[in-house]
Amino acid sequence: MAPSRKHCPDQGRDRTPDRAKELSNLTEALRRLADWPEGTVHGTSGGRRYVVSKTCFAEGRSVKLVATELGGPDYISLNVYDLRRGPLLKPCEMPEQKVVAFLADLCA
Structure with a gap:
C-alpha cells in the first residue's frame, strides 16, 4: 500500500511573495554578517545584548559566527560558505529563520 499523502492547504498556490521576502531577509542577514567586524564584540539583536564572535577562514570564504546572550539563555x-554558486548559510542545530532574524537585526 502506498503511503498516504498529507494535504497542504496552500498546495498549488503561488508562494512567490513569501519566497521573495525570505530571500530579501537572507540577503540583508548576509550583508550584516559581511559588515560585522571580525573578532569578539558586543552587539544587540531583537532587543537583547550579545557577545558576538566572528572568525573568518580560507581568506574570508568561510565565516563562523557565535553569539551568546548576556544575562540570558x-x-x-552559524557558518557561511562562499561557494561559486553563491553563499551557503549553515545554522548549527537551530532553524535557519532564527539565524536570519538574528543577523538581520544585529547591530553594534
Missing part, C-alpha cells in the same frame, strides 16, 4: 551559532 539565547545562543546563536
Whole structure:
C-alpha cells in the first residue's frame, strides 16, 4: 500500500511573495554578517545584548559566527560558505529563520 499523502492547504498556490521576502531577509542577514567586524564584540539583536564572535577562514570564504546572550539563555551559532554558486548559510542545530532574524537585526 502506498503511503498516504498529507494535504497542504496552500498546495498549488503561488508562494512567490513569501519566497521573495525570505530571500530579501537572507540577503540583508548576509550583508550584516559581511559588515560585522571580525573578532569578539558586543552587539544587540531583537532587543537583547550579545557577545558576538566572528572568525573568518580560507581568506574570508568561510565565516563562523557565535553569539551568546548576556544575562540570558539565547545562543546563536552559524557558518557561511562562499561557494561559486553563491553563499551557503549553515545554522548549527537551530532553524535557519532564527539565524536570519538574528543577523538581520544585529547591530553594534
